[in-house]
Amino acid sequence: xxxxxxxxxxxxxxxxxxxxxxxxxxxxxxxxxxxxxxxxxxxxxxxxxxxxxxxxxxxxxxxxxxxxxxxxxxxxxxxxxxxxxxxxxxxxxxxxxxxxxxxxxxxxxxxxxxxxxxxxxxxxxxxxxxxxxxxxxxxxxxxxxxxxxxxxxxxxxxxxxxxxxxxxxxxxxxxxxxxxxxxxxxxxxxxxxxxxxxxxxxxxxxxxxxxxxxxxxxxxxxxxxxxxxxxxxxxxxxxxxxxxxxxxxxxxxxxxxxxxxxx
Amino acid sequence: xxxxxxxxxxxxxxxxxxxxxxxxxxxxxxxxxxxxxxxxxxxxxxxxxxxxxxxxxxxxxxxxxxxxxxxxxxxxxxxxxxxxxxxxxxxxxxxxxxxxxxxxxxxxxxxxxxxxxxxxxxxxxxxxxxxxxxxxxxxxxxxxxxxxxxxxxxxxxxxxxxxxxxxxxxxxxxxxxxxxxxxxxxxxxxxxxxxxxxxxxxxxxxxxxxxxxxxxxxxxxxxxxxxxxxxx
Numbered sequence: 001x002x003x004x005x006x007x008x009x010x011x012x013x014x015x016x017x018x019x020x021x022x023x024x025x026x027x028x029x030x031x032x033x034x035x036x037x038x039x040x041x042x043x044x045x046x047x048x049x050x051x052x053x054x055x056x057x058x059x060x061x062x063x064x065x066x067x068x069x070x071x072x073x074x075x076x077x078x079x080x081x082x083x084x085x086x087x088x089x090x091x092x093x094x095x096x097x098x099x100x101x102x103x104x105x106x107x108x109x110x111x112x113x114x115x116x117x118x119x120x121x122x123x124x125x126x127x128x129x130x131x132x133x134x135x136x137x138x139x140x141x142x143x144x145x146x147x148x149x150x151x152x153x154x155x156x157x158x159x160x161x162x163x164x165x166x167x168x169x170x171x172x173x174x175x176x177x178x179x180x181x182x183x184x185x186x187x188x189x190x191x192x193x194x195x196x197x198x199x200x201x202x203x204x205x206x207x208x209x210x211x212x213x214x215x216x217x218x219x220x221x222x223x224x225x226x227x228x229x230x231x232x233x234x235x236x237x238x239x240x241x242x243x244x245x246x247x248x249x250x251x252x253x254x255x256x257x258x259x260x261x262x263x
Numbered sequence: 264x265x266x267x268x269x270x271x272x273x274x275x276x277x278x279x280x281x282x283x284x285x286x287x288x289x290x291x292x293x294x295x296x297x298x299x300x301x302x303x304x305x306x307x308x309x310x311x312x313x314x315x316x317x318x319x320x321x322x323x324x325x326x327x328x329x330x331x332x333x334x335x336x337x338x339x340x341x342x343x344x345x346x347x348x349x350x351x352x353x354x355x356x357x358x359x360x361x362x363x364x365x366x367x368x369x370x371x372x373x374x375x376x377x378x379x380x381x382x383x384x385x386x387x388x389x390x391x392x393x394x395x396x397x398x399x400x401x402x403x404x405x406x407x408x409x410x411x412x413x414x415x416x417x418x419x420x421x422x423x424x425x426x427x428x429x430x431x432x433x434x435x436x437x438x439x440x441x442x443x444x445x446x447x448x449x450x451x452x453x454x455x456x457x458x459x460x461x462x463x464x465x466x467x468x469x470x471x472x473x474x475x476x477x478x479x480x481x482x483x484x485x486x487x488x489x490x491x492x493x494x495x
Contacts, residue, residue: 154355154357154359155359155361157324157355158355158359158361158411159361159371160324160348161322161324161348161352161353161354161355161415162348162349162352162371162372162414162415162418163345163346163348163349163418164345165345248323248326248340248344249344249345250323250324250325250326
């Protein structure tokens with residue numbers, strides 16, 4: 001066993017840190033002690049279950065098992081992103097398609113170029129990072145698009161009244177939403193290594209890999225996260241741009257921050 | 264009461280039993296009327312009566328839940344909606360500027376606009392040609408309102424739908440808009456005007472449609488030619 005990896009006794013000992021968090025919550029009367037305990041128990045149970053299933057997939061599932069695992073992650077990520085964009089028409093299919101397209105294109109490219117090995121133990125963790133990045137970008141894009149469309153209805157309708165088609169009338173707002181969605185990924189790429197040591201690199205170093213080798217992996221991870229965010233954001237924006245308007249180039253009713261329909 | 268007076272010209276728009284609901288509310292309730300070509304028709308009534316909704320129906324920013332709207336005898340859904348909106352221009356009550364330069368604002372209405380045409384459009388709404396080089400950020404509410412009107416005129420529409428076009432204007436600017444409306448109809452154009460300003464509608468409208476709570480209560484010649492209270 002790698003001495004850098006904690007034993008189960010070590011994991012049990014780390015419960016002391018949960019106890020510390022519970023103590024802080026209790027001392028400050030935050031009424032969060034129960035929630036922290038449940039969260040810690042859930043994290044332990046979920047990760048133990050995932051570890052067991054991953055072991056099965058790695059051992060018996062092969063690449064097909066990895067693809068199935070990724071598909072499941074995409075479905076869950078689509079639901080999470082769609083919940084953020086509640087009120088947007090057809091949010092669930094739009095978000096799921098965006099995450100799926102970004103994941104397929106990014107992982108497909110990495111595999112096709114031989115950058116990563118076509119093994120379940122590689123494809124699943126790398127795919128997980130891609131799905132997570134794509135989900136975040138799709139959620140931010142769709143949320144901003146919904147807010148932009150509701151807030152900028154007068155400007156959008158003014159353009160429609162000049163005879164512009166819906167895509168042209170909405171283009172400035174679509175670009176603004178897409179920029180907002182991509183800025184976190186761009187900033188993370190710019191500052192990687194300077195402000196924080198990213199997860200993949202940290203994990204490899206903890207597992208005993210030399211830093212120059214860990215860095216190679218991290219560079220690939222940063223580039224793939226950038227591509228995943230860009231593709232998910234773009235796909236989400238293009239699809240949402242269509243569902244926000246009807247066939248007569250009319251902006252559909254959308255909920256305002258107060259929850260009322262806005263026309 | 265629902266009065267029906269003969270049209271002053273051929274019907275450009277005809278509304279047949281048009282109803283629009285928003286949730287439980289009836290914004291328009293079985294409205295049937297005609298809007299003749301080449302004249303100014305005023306749509307009057309208290310706030311919330313459905314006046315703006317009626318305007319938005321005419322360029323398909325709204326769709327009826329029941330009934331139909333026809334232009335030149337053809338139901339609006341059978342027409343190309345983008346061409347319809349260039350032909351039937353709507354200028355909203357609150358001015359909405361889309362660009363940072365006055366010249367670009369006019370080109371949003373007509374991309375191929377040259378300098379002389381742009382200056383001519385500004386002149387039509389009593390704005391100086393020198394304004395073409397200005398930014399839109401420093402414009403007053405009245406200037407912005409007239410610039411929106413000029414932007415709509417840039418596409419050479421046949422119909423102008425004006426929602427409270429003089430609400431943000433001083434007296435001289437309002438007169439300029441009145442003159443524009445008069446010359447637009449004199450050239451064969453059609454105006455549908457929503458306004459609370461009864462003096463304005465008396466001066467420029469040939470016909471009046473009066474709405475109350477989504478129902479058409481009076482339709483006929485404007486009050487400068489007939490006292491509608493006699494028909495109430």
